[in-house]
Amino acid sequence: MRVARRLILTGNDATAEAMRQIDPDVVTCFPITPQTELMHKFAEHVADGDVKTEFVLVESEHSAMSAAVGAAAAGARAMTATSANGLALMWEIVYIAASYRLPIVMPVVNRALSGPINIHCDHSDTMGCRDTGWIQLYSENAQEVYDNILQAVRIAEHPDVLLPVMVTFDGFILSHTAEILEGLEDAEARNWIGNYEAKYSLLNTDDPVTFGPLDLQDYYFEHKRQEIEGMWHAPTVIREIGRAYGELSGRPYDLFEAYRLEDAELAVVALGSTCGTTKVVVDELRDQGTKAGLLKIRSFRPFPEAEIAEALGNAKAIGVLDRSVSFGAPGGPVHKEIKAALYGTGREIGIVNYIYGLGGRDMSMDNIKTAFAGLEKVAREGTPDDNIRFLGLRGEGGV
Amino acid sequence: MPQLTEIRWHARGGQGAKTASLLVAEAAAMEGKYSQGFPDYGPERMGAPMRGFTRISDKPIRVHCAIYEPGMVVVLDDTLLSAVDVAAGTPADDGLIIVNTVGTAADVRRELKLEGRKIFTIDATGIAIDEIGRPIPNTPMLGALMKVSNLLSLDTVMAQIKKKFSHGFRPEILEGNIRAIQRAYEEVVGE
Known part of the structure; x- marks a missing residue:
């Protein structure tokens, strides 16, 4: 039997541990709370000679992503990491990284965007980037952070995909919480990651290529269509790699996780660290005879629409948890996707959006x-007028 | 031991509650248990009230939220007794509260207007000044907690301290901390 390498690490340190094992060719770094300790730890690995990485300290996140783009275009395996306002500052280049089909992997430690200034967790940073062409994997706990990062490298570099991947995890709630996880042995991890041969490289003078030239009415549209196709291939690849990782580690991964959902009448849909807390609540409610369940989204981009609609099949009421807002839109980003997924399935299911944790x-x-208690009534009476609710908010609109 | 033990730490920024909350979690991991340790950051200011949390269980821990009903509370600064509701959510019958103070458990009980619970006191700041030369009460409080809670073996905590202090600390700092933990383990009293 496989003997587990048992670790106790914060989410940040678990990320640095995965990065140590990946040993990327280039890591670009600019600190921002709550990501800072992740890069502290990785910088220690660089200083101690645990990795051969070219560690590039830059003067802003815009430069961090620009340098990662340059490195990846030169054929290097490149990584960086950020949070909130840092992600906002690099946004221009985030979009470019995906457009150039560069398989950069970036842990994003979720933090609220300013203002007012706030260092704590919500998903406004990564949800704001959901249409940049990056794959987004959300993580429930430190174990998933570690596992997702090791899988992200393979997903990003897969020839059918060639898109950058964000692995997101909740600031402080995961980044600063020490908890138990299992790590792969170094040799296993190295073997899993494998060597990277970029299909195209700026440094290959035998096969000269150009990245990012002017691309106007003539071909921009066709190139975008190809990028979309990479994203269309992603669900199959994420699944294949999740299965293979399961064979290696004993922890298989899919696009989403259905927890006690099969016969659930009241279903909650969520992503991130609150999914663990929700599972405990689901168990309690089940013990009391309530048919409760959870659908945990791992891959928000690509969004596995048809599979999610099917998995929610038996629900009479759905509560969608959103840790960010989409101003002026009918509900948060996850809520809208779930509603769109159910459109045309011919099923009338009451849906309520719970905005929480900002x-x-x-x-x-x-x-x-x-949230579950509110769903009892929705199951009986259908989607209510007040279908956007604010969970844990004081004052008007709060529940 | 119940299936899940939850500890809440109350301190002021700079007293080492974050380190203590993580250190107990790490020591629990050494004993093969499942654990979580995490701080509750507000503004990161020296002297501001802050909290730390530790969970220990024989089973994997899935919750990721603050601790509202701790079986155990450790207070690293007795000026917090009048500023923060340190006893909030503790069970009246067997809740455990350990306070760093020169006062007695009866003094703490009076101050908190609290019935029930088990209250223990220890002059951890005095011990820290004597043994480590600095008024950082977190490590002696670990000794006191291990004595009154029977949560983990003192040897495990000592081993984890040695591991933690083996990197970047002078040997006399480690030795001072070990003496402080041992003394608090022996000197903690309560009712």
């Missing part, structure tokens, strides 16, 4: 119980 407001088990 700026790090704690998501307690009581909050989640409140």
Whole structure:
């Protein structure tokens, strides 16, 4: 039997551990809370000679992503990491990285965007980037952070995909919480990651290529269509790699996880660290005879629409949890995707959107119980007028 | 031991509650248990009230939220007794509260207007000044917690301290901390 390499690490340190094992050719770095300790730890690995990485300290996140783009275009395996305002500052180049089909992997430690200034968790940073062409994998705990990063490299570099991957995890709630996880042995991890031969490289003078030239009415549209196709291939690749990783580690991964969902009448849809807390609440409700379940989204981009619609098949009421807002839109980003997924399935299911946890407001088990309790009525009466609710908010609109 | 033990740490920024909350989690991991340790950051200011949390269980821990009903509370600064509701959510019958103070458990009980619970006190700041030369009460509080909680073996905590302090600390700092933990383990009293 496989003997586990048992670790206790914060989410940040688990990321640095995965990065140590990946040993990327180039890592570009600019610090921002709550990502800072991740790069502290990785910088230690660089200083101690644990990795051969070219570690590039830059003067802003815009430069961090620009340098990662340059490195990846030169054929290097490149990584960087950021949070919130840092992601916002690099946004221009984030979009470019995907457009150039550069398989960069970037851990993003979720933090609320300013203002007012706030260092704590919500998903406004990565949700704001959901249409940049990056694959987005959300993580429930430190184990998933570590596992997702090791898988992200293979997903990004897969020839059918060739798109950058963001591995996101909740600031402080995961980044600064020490907890138990299992790590791969170094040799296993190295073997899993394998060597990287870029299909195209700026440095290959035998096969000269150009990245990012002017591309106007004549071909821009066709090139975007190719990029979209890479994303269309991604679900199959994410699944294949998730299965293979399961064979290696004993922890298989899919695009989403259905937790006690098969016969669930009241279903909650969520992503990130609150999924673990929700599972505990689901178990409690089940013990009391309530048919509760959870659909945990791992891959938000690509969004596995048809499979999710099917998995929610038996629900009479769905509560969608969003840790960010989409101003002026009918509900948060996850809510809209779920509604769109169910459109045309011919099923009338009551759906309520629960906005929660903005700026790090704690998501307690009581909050989640409140969400499920609200769904009882929705199951009986259908989608109510007040279908966008604010969980844990004081004052008007709060539940 | 119940299936899940939850500890809440109350301190002021700079007293080492973050380190303590993680250190107990790491020591629990050494004993093969599942654990979580995490701080509750507000503004990161020296002297501001802050909290730390530790969970220990025989089974994997899935929750990721603050601790609202801790079985155990450790208070690293007795000026917090009048500023923060340190006893909030503790069970009246067997809740455990350990306070760093020169006062007695009866003094703490009066201050908190609290019935029930088990209250223990230890002059961890005095011990830290004597043994480490600095008023950082977190490590002696670990000794006191291990004595009154029976949560983990003192040897495991000592081993974890040695591991943690083996990197970048002078040997006399480690030795001072070990003495401080041992003394607090022996000197903690309560009712």
